[in-house]
Amino acid sequence: MPELRKDPISDRWVVVSTERGRRPTDFGGTTVAAEQAETKFCPFCDGNEAKTPAEIIAWRKAASLPNTTGWDVRVIPNKFPALIIEGDVNRTGMGIYDMMSGIGAHEVIVETPKHNQNIPDLPDEHVEKILWAYKQRITDLEKDKRFRYILVFKNYGTAAGASLAHPHSQLIATPITPRYIKLELSNSRSYFQEKERCIFCDMIRQELGSGERLVYENEYFVVFAPFASRFPFELWLMPRRHEHGFQIMPDEERLQLARCLKDVLTRLRKTLNDPPYNYVLHTAPNSVPRPGKPDYWGTIQYDFHWHIEIIPRLTKQAGFEWGSGLYINPTAPEEAAKYLREVKV
Amino acid sequence: MPELRKDPISDRWVVVSTERGRRPTDFGGTTVAAEQAETKFCPFCDGNEAKTPAEIIAWRKAASLPNTTGWDVRVIPNKFPALIIEGDVNRTGMGIYDMMSGIGAHEVIVETPKHNQNIPDLPDEHVEKILWAYKQRITDLEKDKRFRYILVFKNYGTAAGASLAHPHSQLIATPITPRYIKLELSNSRSYFQEKERCIFCDMIRQELGSGERLVYENEYFVVFAPFASRFPFELWLMPRRHEHGFQIMPDEERLQLARCLKDVLTRLRKTLNDPPYNYVLHTAPNSVPRPGKPDYWGTIQYDFHWHIEIIPRLTKQAGFEWGSGLYINPTAPEEAAKYLREVKV
Numbered sequence: 001m002p003e004l005r006k007d008p009i010s011d012r013w014v015v016v017s018t019e020r021g022r023r024p025t026d027f028g029g030t031t032v033a034a035e036q037a038e039t040k041f042c043p044f045c046d047g048n049e050a051k052t053p054a055e056i057i058a059w060r061k062a063a064s065l066p067n068t069t070g071w072d073v074r075v076i077p078n079k080f081p082a083l084i085i086e087g088d089v090n091r092t093g094m095g096i097y098d099m100m101s102g103i104g105a106h107e108v109i110v111e112t113p114k115h116n117q118n119i120p121d122l123p124d125e126h127v128e129k130i131l132w133a134y135k136q137r138i139t140d141l142e143k144d145k146r147f148r149y150i151l152v153f154k155n156y157g158t159a160a161g162a163s164l165a166h167p168h169s170q171l172i173a174t175p176i177t178p179r180y181i182k183l184e185l186s187n188s189r190s191y192f193q194e195k196e197r198c199i200f201c202d203m204i205r206q207e208l209g210s211g212e213r214l215v216y217e218n219e220y221f222v223v224f225a226p227f228a229s230r231f232p233f234e235l236w237l238m239p240r241r242h243e244h245g246f247q248i249m250p251d252e253e254r255l256q257l258a259r260c261l262k263d264v265l266t267r268l269r270k271t272l273n274d275p276p277y278n279y280v281l282h283t284a285p286n287s288v289p290r291p292g293k294p295d296y297w298g299t300i301q302y303d304f305h306w307h308i309e310i311i312p313r314l315t316k317q318a319g320f321e322w323g324s325g326l327y328i329n330p331t332a333p334e335e336a337a338k339y340l341r342e343v344k345v
Numbered sequence: 346m347p348e349l350r351k352d353p354i355s356d357r358w359v360v361v362s363t364e365r366g367r368r369p370t371d372f373g374g375t376t377v378a379a380e381q382a383e384t385k386f387c388p389f390c391d392g393n394e395a396k397t398p399a400e401i402i403a404w405r406k407a408a409s410l411p412n413t414t415g416w417d418v419r420v421i422p423n424k425f426p427a428l429i430i431e432g433d434v435n436r437t438g439m440g441i442y443d444m445m446s447g448i449g450a451h452e453v454i455v456e457t458p459k460h461n462q463n464i465p466d467l468p469d470e471h472v473e474k475i476l477w478a479y480k481q482r483i484t485d486l487e488k489d490k491r492f493r494y495i496l497v498f499k500n501y502g503t504a505a506g507a508s509l510a511h512p513h514s515q516l517i518a519t520p521i522t523p524r525y526i527k528l529e530l531s532n533s534r535s536y537f538q539e540k541e542r543c544i545f546c547d548m549i550r551q552e553l554g555s556g557e558r559l560v561y562e563n564e565y566f567v568v569f570a571p572f573a574s575r576f577p578f579e580l581w582l583m584p585r586r587h588e589h590g591f592q593i594m595p596d597e598e599r600l601q602l603a604r605c606l607k608d609v610l611t612r613l614r615k616t617l618n619d620p621p622y623n624y625v626l627h628t629a630p631n632s633v634p635r636p637g638k639p640d641y642w643g644t645i646q647y648d649f650h651w652h653i654e655i656i657p658r659l660t661k662q663a664g665f666e667w668g669s670g671l672y673i674n675p676t677a678p679e680e681a682a683k684y685l686r687e688v689k690v
Binding site for chain 1: 346347348349350351353355357358360361362427432439440441442446447496498500504505515517519520521523524525526527547548551572573575576624625627654656661665667668669670671673
């Protein structure tokens, strides 16, 4: 019997096939490694620094110069940005419609100088540098009062929307908060106001207690397949301790996060034969208290709990979902978690 | 300069590239016709009626028998249903989670006995029979008090989630209202309560007035590219007159709807080289007043306005959208509408 399950954070119902569900081998598709094996000119590769817009920041070897070789992680403006950095946010009404100028930042975090070296292949300390770059850019951009939200995400593989094969993440700063994150923010606030507890903390407690959807845990972080997973092998990564913003994570925990992220991405790669995926960082906007500075966007949302949502791109059945908001997931999250736990890393 | 646009019905912000946007020829991909040209056994084809579950209803030639040849449109249960028709809707809590048994109906509307005859190829009167089948099934299933919503949708082409190439639509009856439709229902109700006008009627008035996003109109129906289109060449089809439910549409208007749907699907086919697409019917739940019967689901939503959302599947950049609710649309709806208006039908 299939089940209808509700995610308490987004109020989303999902149809989950708990019997005769699809197993890892039922999902086909090309490996992303095959895409990265194609040889053509790549502007993100070591030595081609002059072919990209000028770098914003980079983790560099001592005495190496910007926009030359000698970096481990490099952040550059997107050459074809979805939003434009220069200008004012002009808000306009047009009859019943609202619009504003497309002001924002769109940056690329090049994760490594090597074209086919992905997070599972990198040393933990290198993955930590990628996370360091996320933090630096969020902390810098949230000072810009035009922006309401800074969205960090990764498209891995063509099927996940990547237009370049070289390992990279992206960042978009927007003058609005994206709808789904706004919904999470408001639902987690209502829950906190009613119960004086964080809904994510309650979820973590329940997941650690039952263990059936758990994939990984270390001292600071936990990864599980969410109860109402929209997609097969969907995973949520969260800090165990309540923390509203990714940016305020203590530096000493970053290496643990790197280990955690690398571990679960390795499990996905091994279980599903290097599938395309997306991950998206959900963090509270305006997370860093700035004494003496105006609070541009209202109260800091201490009741939020930052996390990373990882979505492997295995199924194409995602058309009417956009029109309806009803998801049909052919793999129960308990099954997915079991496969992912069992794999040797 | 890109624009951020807000859809007033869903409160969704979308980034729209209004300059250097992608034109029809920028989108590649296989044609669905090529998929339909492959010859293998098809259970939906004329003569194979015994290979499917027994038909529920069909538009048949006089004196032809059920589950034999002689039909124009045929409705059958889905052989691999996402939800199960037999049983009670048991609701359970599991800690912070909610679930219910996966009770529902999942049916297939086979649109024609011929394997590669699609809506643009069919006579208007045949398309009308497909719409007749939608109405019959909704009207029948909404009598079942277990169901809250009946969702009619079409996946055209593998990339849109179709697992069989033969032209067909689907219907899913659920004990919940899908989230996106629930949001539309509640937003259109708030708007009506505030302004005593329908938000969709206001939208139609504005679209007919400006004309820049208009693609088609006849006496009863209008089709336009929505102001905050999430996807290139997204289209919304609506009755011009306020009408909350598809099911209560007068029979004499159905042929006009058939003409309208056929026209715009033909325009999409010609402009975009037979692209995969999805369409989803959004209608008020429980639309047919039943004197003397209990109103199972609360007040009938007379303030809703039924419509069909058509989404061509042209881009793969739809991964982080799931994680964030922020859409980036590389083709301005004004451009899309212009291309679609100009094509000869």
